[in-house]
Amino acid sequence: MTAATATMRPRDRARGLQTVSRTTWVDLAVLTVLSGLSIAGFEPAFGPYNYLLAAIGGLVVGTAAALVCFLFRITIVPSIAIALGAYVLFGTAFAMPAQAIGGVIPSLTSLAGTFQGAVFGWADIVTLQTPVEAPPYIAVVPYFATWLVALISVSVAVRWLPRKKRTALRSSVLVIPALVLYFAGIIIGTREPYFAGIRGVAFAVIALVWLGWRRKQSGAVSITVDGSARQRKIIGVAIVVIGAVVIGGGGGYLLSPKPDSRFVLRQEITPPFDPLEYPSPLAGFRNFTKKEAKTDLFTVRGLQEGQKLRMATLDSYDGLVWSVASPSTQTSDSGGFELLGRDIPAPPLAKPGGTSTVKVTVDGYADVWLPTAEYPTTLDFDRYTGVDPTTTVRINPTTGTAAVTSGVKKGLVYSVGVTSPTVPNDRALAKVPTARLTLPPVTKVPDxxxxxxxxxxxxxxxxxxxxxxxxxxxxxxxxxxxxxxxxxxxxxxxxxxxxxxxxxxxxxxxxxxxxxxxxxxxxxxxxxxxVRVVMGFAPKVSTGTNEVVVTGKDVTAWxxxxxxxxxxxxxxxxxxxxxxxxxxxxxxxxxxxxxxxxxxxxxxxxxxVLTPVKISDKNPDDKKAGFQVPVWAYIVGGIILIPLLLFFVPFLIIGGLKRRRRRRRLTGGSADRRAAGSWDELQDRYSELGVGIPAKTTRIQAAALIDQSVAAEGLVAPEGGFVPLAGRVDVAVFSGEDVQDETIASLWAQADAATAASLASAGRLRRMIAAFRYRRAARAATRRERTRRQKARTAAIAKL
Structure with a gap:
């Protein structure tokens, strides 16, 4: 019978239900908080609050499925099937409500998206521009991640953890899923982290405090509890937490690379769309004016007088043609092509003016370049044939250029939300300099x-x-x-x-x-x-005209x-x-x-007369002159060095304090004090092992309590127990006779042998925890004995 079954009420056993203990509820609450801190890391990729419904929904569905299956005593395999059913059933409402029937009922599209997003969404999210809004199944990524983490964490917490003795090591397994979710948010994020320091420190503090509380619940023996012992325990926990925060935060600040060197997976993956794989649109200019001069290319509704259709913006020249910058030559000021959602970010320089909506019906046009108007703000595909263009469209929001890799074909109908830039007159521009931009290079320019x-x-x-x-x-x-x-x-x-x-x-x-x-x-x-070249169409639009047909003769460039x-x-x-x-x-x-x-x-x-070309003054060989730490070295150093610092720095400090404590007791003061120091050292060593020893006890009382604790813990104790050793120390201290060095060495040897035997039988994890503890359990008793000895000596001198 498991621990959980033993705590069940008879009525629950009769119904076949299981109950969740109070300790397990605390575990679930902590895991939820840790998962919430991890979920916040998805903000740079999805934008503010755009992913919370899906992420929280996945957390709720996964937790509920695991709890229900446990309460009704459902075995593992049926539990997995039930959890998958809940994932599919509620996935539409939480992750893809726009594709649902009535916003809740799953449709064929949403059902397919819940599986497609779980499999392909991770690859898509690191190739798309942030904030990610498309394809429609992209919100399934946080939904699936939190659902899986909650399902595993809760199942382990209610099924596996209570079966055996609760220890800190077994409890730490529960932190792994939330930690993986935390790192997933980092990997798919951007170079601008979301409160990285605050979230990391909060995650570490909550996990450490919870694991410490878990260890206390796991059976660390405390014979009696008094105010001073509890105070020391609270101070110890506070020191560990503060040390972890200070060392971790300071180490992270000192060792973390510059923001520009921050490793981001999306920066290492080249977007799949390369404009150079397609002919430059400007190279086909004469094709429109000659062969398609009278061909109806588009039917446009909502185009205002003076507006043009923007086909492509070209900012790179190689001596042959003007072309759209490729991933190898594009700069931050030229922008890049990304798969976006319905909403398109505003260009960085343009000042927005009036807004309108343009609806385009493709007639005789066939190419990859999708004409838009001015600067697009939204893009909706109303009708299409063949491949869904929402999954193949790539947009450069900096230039307003759009391309559909599957091709713009006859029958495609799409609507573009347009903002027209505000352009000042020449008088207003008289004192305005040109912007300082870095555009792709122009080469082979004639003199x-x-x-x-x-x-x-x-x-x-x-x-x-x-x-x-x-x-x-x-x-x-x-x-x-x-x-x-x-x-x-x-x-x-x-x-x-x-x-x-x-x-x-x-x-x-x-x-x-x-x-x-x-x-x-x-x-x-x-x-x-x-400067950049723009190619598009300039049809004649009269005032009051709602619809205009664009032909090849309307092509233009500016x-x-x-x-x-x-x-x-x-x-x-x-x-x-x-x-x-x-x-x-x-x-x-x-x-x-x-x-x-x-x-x-x-x-x-x-x-x-030669074209001035910007040439860097830096010699490429200069980079080799000075040593530059690569990004991967920062990453490896952060992963390895920071944990080593967190482990060895406190270990060395506490170890030094212990050696100093032992040296003072062994060599400092009178002979009786050195003899008493052997017992003080023994008490402190056992207190560091987790044995609670009250300060206001005699050595004989403390020895009896240690005997009980060691027996309850299954540790090795010296033959005859600790009471004989405590008695020999009392004789050496209170007999009034001179204590020989041989006696002191014998007492220290017996105390060391007893603690060494108990440490060897305590287990590796417990020895490691003891190495990071520093206790002075016998401090009050030592002061009391010192005062008593001083009074006895004063009285003896008075008699003389």
Missing amino acids: VVSAKATEYAGTAKTTIQQLRNIERSLTTVGFLSHGLASDPVPSRAGEGSDRITELFTKEPMVGDEEQYASAFALMARSLGYP DEVAFEGVGWVPFYPTPTKTDAPQEQTTKPKIEPQPQVRQPPTSNQQQDE
Whole structure:
């Protein structure tokens, strides 16, 4: 009969029910608190409160399933089946209410999601941008984690733990699931932890205090309880807790790497979407103007006058094409593509203005790039065929570019919540510098670009005026041609270095949005300004028009330059003139154009027209000159060194105090005091083993109590017990005769032999705990004896 069965009431036995003891309820309460501290670690990944319903729901379902199966005496295998049934039944309401029927009743989608999230959600969560909101089954991750932890912890607490004697070692097994959940929150989190210090210290303190209380309940013998013993016990627990907090917190502060070096699993995994795996959208510009000029690509509802459809934002140039930055070249200012939920984070620079909703129906368009409007704030797929686009869409919230890896096909209907940025006028931008951004590099830029940038910018003093001069110069000098047969002058497609060189050197200057937007961006980059190229569609929207059909001839491209505190300001460098002359011998005058400073004719001309490229002053070999600790060394050091410090530092301090205590008793004072010190040392050693010895007792009384405790604990005791040894110490102290050194050595040898035998039979864990205890159980008795001896000596001297 188990301990739990023995405590059952007869009426419960008749009903076949089991009861949970008060001690077990305390265990469950502590485990719930520890699990709650671990759950808080999911906040950086899911965002504030977005995961709490699922996490708490899993904790409740797992705990309830384990308790119910225990109370009704259900065996392990049926209990697992019942727990899985509860997991599936309540998983929809807690983790996927949006996919449920009526918010509660499971549907086929939600039932599949409860299993899909448990298996694939862990891989998805470390590849998605935080806060994670998609795919729909992602909330199953905290639900499944807490359900599993609660099920295992509670089952162990009510089934396995009461079967044998409750010890601190057996109780510590219950902490393992909550500890695993704690580390899971760290692994899937971000470089910004959620109250890491407070949560870690609270977790450690609660676990240590609970394990200490558990050890007391496990049978540590306490003969009598008085105020001083209880006070010493409380002080001891407080010292252990404070020591753990101080050493752990101080060690963590000193050994923890910089936040930039914090190991985060999601930072080590490259997102699966690489834009370079697909053709650059700008490279297919002429395909829209020639082959699909009259093709109905989209039907758009809700597009306002002046709004454009943004197809892709391109900020990387390799001498051939402008492209979307790949994971290998993207920067924090260019952003990256992530799988997001319905809500899309606002871009870091844009100042939000008016909001609207645009609904797009795909007709003749087929590509991976998903057109949006301005900066998207929400994205809903209303209708689709084939693969669910919510699982394959990747969005760059920094640039507003979206891509569907499974393809944007005919029949797709989606709605985009749009915010239009607020763009100040040029007068307001006159004193505003460009933003300090690090964008992907531009390479293989023709030399003529830098010379033309200096020429077109003129002597303008402000940044906005220089950029407007470049924009105005291109629209004034150039002519628009899409390379159609009806155009007066042929225009070659492309935006490579040779095409840009041809644009600037051949007369007349002829091109389309592809060439002019590329040329403007390269010139602005040569002057050191952060610029990017945007490709999209600009259909004509009349006031009061609710629906517009977008065709290939509506394709366009423009540029955006980032200004500090303002955002991305658009520029439209493409001319509108199409009547380019066949031959042009004179260059049109640029109006208004300030006086242009001609490039010098010295040998430095070649260097001045070269595109300035930012080159780091640091020598790559310099990194090898100084020793740099890698991140993995911090991780390994933290995992190994901190526990070693927590173990050995208190061990060495307490061991030093014990050696000092023994040395003082063995060598300090008179002979009778050294003889009494042997018994004091014995009492302290047994008190450290967990034997409670009241301070106000004689040696004979204390020896009898130690005999009882040792017998109850099953420890080895000296032959004849401790009473004879206590009597010999009393004779040496109170006989009034001189105590010989041989007698003192004999008393110490007997005391050491007795404690050594008991320690050897106490067990490894108990010896380890005793090594971290420091007791002075006989301190009060020693003071009393010292006072008594002093009075006796004073009386003897008075008689003489």
